Amino acid sequence: xxxxxxxxxxxxxxxxxxxxxxxxxxxxxxxxxxxxxxxxxxxxxxxxxxxxxxxxxxxxxxxxxxxxxxxxxxxxxxxxxxxxxxxxxxxxxxxxxxxxxxxxxxxxxxxxxxxxxxxxxxxxxxxxxxxxxxxxxxxxxxxxxxxxxxxxxxxxxxxxxxxxxxxxxxxxxxxxxxxxxxxxxxxxxxxxxxxxxxxxxxxxxxxxxxxxxxxxxxxxxxxxxxxxxxxxxxxxxxxxxxxxxxxxxxxxxxxxxxxxxxxxxxxxxxxxxxxxxxxxxxxxxxxxxxxxxxxxxxxxxxxxxxxxxxxxxxxxxxxxxxxxxxxxxxxxxxxxxxxxxxxxxxxxxxxxxxxxxxxxxxxxxxxxxxxxxxxxxxxxxxxxxxxxxxxxxxxxxxxxxxxxxxxxxxxxxxxxxxxxxxxxxxxxxxxxxxxxxxxxxxxxxxxxxxxxxxxxxxxxxxxxxxxxxxxxxxxxxxxxxxxxxxxxxxxxxxxxxxxxxxxxxxxxxxxxxxxxxxxxxxxxxxxxxxxxxxxxxxxxxxxxxxxxxxxxxxxxxxxxxxxxxxxxxxxxxxxxxxxxxxxxxxxxxxxxxxxxxxxxxxxxxxxxxxxxxxxxxxxxxxxxxxxxxxxxxxxxxxxxxxxxxxxxxxxxxxxxxxxxxxxxxxxxxxxxxxxxxxxxxxxxxxxxxxxxxxxxxxxxxxxxxxxxxxxxxxxxxxxxx
Amino acid sequence: xxxxxxxxxxxxxxxxxxxxxxxxxxxxxxxxxxxxxxxxxxxxxxxxxxxxxxxxxxxxxxxxxxxxxxxxxxxxxxxxxxxxxxxxxxxxxxxxxxxxxxxxxxxxxxxxxxxxxxxxxxxxxxxxxxxxxxxxxxxxxxxxxxxxxxx
Numbered sequence: 001x002x003x004x005x006x007x008x009x010x011x012x013x014x015x016x017x018x019x020x021x022x023x024x025x026x027x028x029x030x031x032x033x034x035x036x037x038x039x040x041x042x043x044x045x046x047x048x049x050x051x052x053x054x055x056x057x058x059x060x061x062x063x064x065x066x067x068x069x070x071x072x073x074x075x076x077x078x079x080x081x082x083x084x085x086x087x088x089x090x091x092x093x094x095x096x097x098x099x100x101x102x103x104x105x106x107x108x109x110x111x112x113x114x115x116x117x118x119x120x121x122x123x124x125x126x127x128x129x130x131x132x133x134x135x136x137x138x139x140x141x142x143x144x145x146x147x148x149x150x151x152x153x154x155x156x157x158x159x160x161x162x163x164x165x166x167x168x169x170x171x172x173x174x175x176x177x178x179x180x181x182x183x184x185x186x187x188x189x190x191x192x193x194x195x196x197x198x199x200x201x202x203x204x205x206x207x208x209x210x211x212x213x214x215x216x217x218x219x220x221x222x223x224x225x226x227x228x229x230x231x232x233x234x235x236x237x238x239x240x241x242x243x244x245x246x247x248x249x250x251x252x253x254x255x256x257x258x259x260x261x262x263x264x265x266x267x268x269x270x271x272x273x274x275x276x277x278x279x280x281x282x283x284x285x286x287x288x289x290x291x292x293x294x295x296x297x298x299x300x301x302x303x304x305x306x307x308x309x310x311x312x313x314x315x316x317x318x319x320x321x322x323x324x325x326x327x328x329x330x331x332x333x334x335x336x337x338x339x340x341x342x343x344x345x346x347x348x349x350x351x352x353x354x355x356x357x358x359x360x361x362x363x364x365x366x367x368x369x370x371x372x373x374x375x376x377x378x379x380x381x382x383x384x385x386x387x388x389x390x391x392x393x394x395x396x397x398x399x400x401x402x403x404x405x406x407x408x409x410x411x412x413x414x415x416x417x418x419x420x421x422x423x424x425x426x427x428x429x430x431x432x433x434x435x436x437x438x439x440x441x442x443x444x445x446x447x448x449x450x451x452x453x454x455x456x457x458x459x460x461x462x463x464x465x466x467x468x469x470x471x472x473x474x475x476x477x478x479x480x481x482x483x484x485x486x487x488x489x490x491x492x493x494x495x496x497x498x499x500x501x502x503x504x505x506x507x508x509x510x511x512x513x514x515x516x517x518x519x520x521x522x523x524x525x526x527x528x529x530x531x532x533x534x535x536x537x538x539x540x541x542x543x544x545x546x547x548x549x550x551x552x553x554x555x556x557x558x559x560x561x562x563x564x565x566x567x568x569x570x571x572x573x574x575x576x577x578x579x580x581x582x583x584x585x586x587x588x589x590x591x592x593x594x595x596x597x598x599x600x601x602x603x604x605x606x607x608x609x610x611x612x613x614x615x616x617x618x619x620x621x622x623x624x625x626x627x628x629x630x631x632x633x634x635x636x637x638x639x640x641x642x643x644x645x646x647x648x649x650x651x652x653x654x655x656x657x658x659x660x661x662x663x664x665x666x667x668x669x670x671x672x673x674x675x676x677x678x679x680x681x682x683x684x685x686x687x688x689x690x691x692x693x694x695x696x697x698x699x700x701x702x703x704x705x706x707x708x709x710x711x712x713x714x715x716x717x718x719x720x721x
Numbered sequence: 722x723x724x725x726x727x728x729x730x731x732x733x734x735x736x737x738x739x740x741x742x743x744x745x746x747x748x749x750x751x752x753x754x755x756x757x758x759x760x761x762x763x764x765x766x767x768x769x770x771x772x773x774x775x776x777x778x779x780x781x782x783x784x785x786x787x788x789x790x791x792x793x794x795x796x797x798x799x800x801x802x803x804x805x806x807x808x809x810x811x812x813x814x815x816x817x818x819x820x821x822x823x824x825x826x827x828x829x830x831x832x833x834x835x836x837x838x839x840x841x842x843x844x845x846x847x848x849x850x851x852x853x854x855x856x857x858x859x860x861x862x863x864x865x866x867x868x869x870x871x872x
Contacts, residue, residue: 069814069852200811207816208807210754210794214817217753268748270740342758342766342817342851391756391817392851423759618811622857626814629853652763652849661846663855 019054019173020135022181023101024128031124033131033181050096051080051128053136057156057170059084060092064102065121066112066363067095067203068390068397069626070681071619074201076121078615082194083129083187086169087156093202098365098385109366113398113508115581115679118615122677130185132176139176140167198618203389215361215388218348218418224253226409226419227272229279230261230429233286233645234503238262245278255279258408260401265409265417273422286645288503293642296502300333300437303458308498309473311480315492320452324443328531332440332520332705335639337433337509338649340657343391344426349406350416351376356383357416358406361390363397371400375407394630395508398466399431427655428647431507432640434460438520443492448532450525450543452492455483457517460506461499474499478508482517482686487550487579488525488543504642510630511682514580518686519635519693519707522576526694527703536694537563537575549610549673550577553586556671557608561588571603574695578686583611583678587628587687589664591695595718598711600636602664602692610671611678617670620680624668627684633658635689637708723783727752728796738784743767745783746793754794754820758849765848766821769793775828794820803827806865814852822848826862835866 025032050062061077073093096102106120140158141148152159157166206212243255251271256263266272348359356376372383406419436459443452461476484495529539570592577586590604637656641648649655702717725732734749758766762777769778770792813819
């Protein structure tokens with residue numbers, strides 16, 4: 001990928017009329033497609049997609065989504081190239097700058113998340129490609145004075161079917177720019193060349209040779225390094241600091257108090273960190289100085305007795321429970337989780353009198369842009385946001401806290417500056433996946449059929465802070481996703497949500513509410529199958545009579561995993577499914593448990609995914625593999641520890657994540673369906689934790705209802721029997 | 722002034738002797754392929770070769786690297802079997818940890834031409850990848866090992 005360009009540069013270059021520039025805008029009245037005309041200063045619409053064909057026969061697609069490993073710099077241009085009949089080799093990808101011109105047409109903001117990039121951009125990109133192709137064919141027909149039907153577009157050329165002559169898209173681009181833009185271009189019903197085939201990712205070569213530029217790698221002339229000392233306990237305020245000692249460290253230039261703490265700016269990272277140490281900042285106690293892991297967990301458990309808001313109430317749960325043949329009740333408790341993006345949070349900013357440039361690995365360009373307007377007071381056209389590669393995002397980089405720090409400091413010192421976080425700062429200043437507890441009750445009739453399900457979830461609200469508009473009637477959609485819309489046909493269902501507020505900030509963590517709700521729903525359905533003395537797969541299928549898509553997926557994964565056959569000695573299989581972000585995923589985990597030390601070994605995971613149609617199959621596979629490993633990491637190992645009113649977990653020795661020796665063999669089966677396109681970045685995560693817990697139950701006879709399933713938890717569960 | 726030999730070039734840097742090699746490579750030599758993640762030697766992302774051995778550059782004071790042959794990801798030839806295998810097996814997702822993984826794998830395969838699955842796992846488990854590319858890293862090392870003999 002080439003470096004990103006600024007809005008000014010882009011508008012100037014594209015308006016210079018070199019070749020053909022097509023923009024598509026999605027409006028309430030459908031797509032508007034137009035060419036950028038030479039010499040024209042204003043753009044008539046707010047387009048969401050840009051593509052440019054230049055006389056050098058290159059096609060540039062400006063991608064408005066952030067590349068964080070999900071392969072979007074490849075998948076989005078594939079959609080354009082497919083419609084355009086382009087040669088994949090002539091496609092170049094550029095990161096779009098931040099601006100109204102590049103907003104996601106569905107969200108009305110420029111941001112990447114919710115496994116939506118392809119789903120939101122697909123139709124618009126298709127139209128852009130199709131319209132451009134029609135213009136190029138028309139330009140060729142005019143050149144040769146033949147009918148358009150005598151022309152054919154193949155691999156970046158238009159062929160004259162009568163004499164076999166051809167013209168490249170590059171050669172045709174100037175002429176095509178004069179042609180009236182078709183508003184209803186014909187899109188392909190059957191993809192021919194690219195879509196559905198595994199195309200090598202365009203970002204991989206730079207990531208292999210070390211030249212890929214992440215936020216951490218940005219170099220700006222005259223740049224200083226900034227580090228920030230933040231409160232060790234939530235809400236703590238600065239009591240004192242030793243500015244003089246910090247400034248005595250060679251290389252330290254400034255000490256700047258900012259909203260979030262004390263900033264030290266220096267010539268090098270090493271000097272900045274030494275300066276921060278020398279600052280010896282003293283902090284007050286914070287808002288809940290005695291908060292710790294144990295207290296938080298007790299609070300989550302005691303909130304189970306509170307009355308909550310009803311998110312779903314079908315039938316008559318209370319009376320059905322009373323009349324049932326058998327009742328099961330279970331309580332679950334899940335911890336807070338940290339994102340642990342490999343690239344710690346960082347942002348480079350340059351705020352001068354009449355311009356602001358920001359280089360940042362962000363999932364939220366619009367948020368960065370708006371914040372820059374607020375902090376600098378500059379006009380939109382004076383602000384440039386450059387999106388770098390992201391060393392993963394997982395929802396953490398939708399937040400703009402580090403951007404605020406960089407902007408405040410750069411504005412104060414009048415120099416460009418890169419704020420970098422240490423691993424410790426990154427782990428202790430996260431917006432965590434919320435901890436939560438659940439009480440679930442289920443009832444069976446005398447034939448072993450599931451007739452009632454009551455599910456109370458106690459969880460902090462992510463949306464109340466992040467997007468209050470999404471909270472409807474007090475119910476945070478993330479709190480109940482996956483419970484309230486569980487696919488099982490049960491006549492009597494009640495879902496209750498109790499919001500709990502703690503000082504710990506919570507945010508979006510890859511697959512959000514589904515990370516915890518899939519665990520409790522898919523563990524408890526297994527508990528009910530066991531109570532009914534029925535096979536967990538058969539039990540699920542019997543409750544999915546009206547969902548052939550999910551039935552097929554479960555049957556596929558079961559068959560591929562050898563469900564029903566005898567596994568190797570000491571091993572057992574567990575199954576789970578989950579629907580989120582428009583896609584169904586089912587997984588079977590093959591597990592053994594060491595009864596002495598409590599270690600769970602996951603030998604193999606078989607995964608089946610139905611995300612509707614598929615753009616780049618290898619990317620789907622990679623996202624499933626990665627989702628399973630991240631989900632397994634959380635299931636077996638991850639838990640944020642709190643102490644003295646703040647976060648105690650600090651680095652990878654006391655917040656461990658999964659390593660290669662703990663990673664299972666993974667087999668992914670893509671089940672192609674004609675259903676709507678689904679997302680792929682997140683849906684691989686949720687099913688693995690319950691699949692493993694269900695397998696552990698089968699292997700060792702203990703039901704693990706607390707996460708993580710650490711050796712200690714397993715040993716104590718085995719002791720209790 | 723501290724003299725360093727990195728990727729077969731000589732550099733003189735004006736830096737304190739205790740500064741970790743990682744930051745000297747990144748800030749003074751502008752070789753940003755070597756990454757910071759944990760600063761404690763727990764994740765392997767800062768791995769470079771020192772006299773052919775894979776080492777964690779965040780744990781090495783720059784003074785200790787004087788007089789030694791340092792190689793970073795940028796110094797590994799593009800046609801190196803490990804780099805080629807990483808592309809063939811489409812290993813990276815976000816890519817941030819991959820230079821460290823590649824450096825470890827290259828040093829490992831230089832010593833052990835045809836490692837077993839278990840040897841690969843034991844050797845690579847010091848490296849973290851949050852994207853979960855472990856299955857593909859294993860595959861790429863096997864691919865590179867097969868091609869290694871022909872180098």
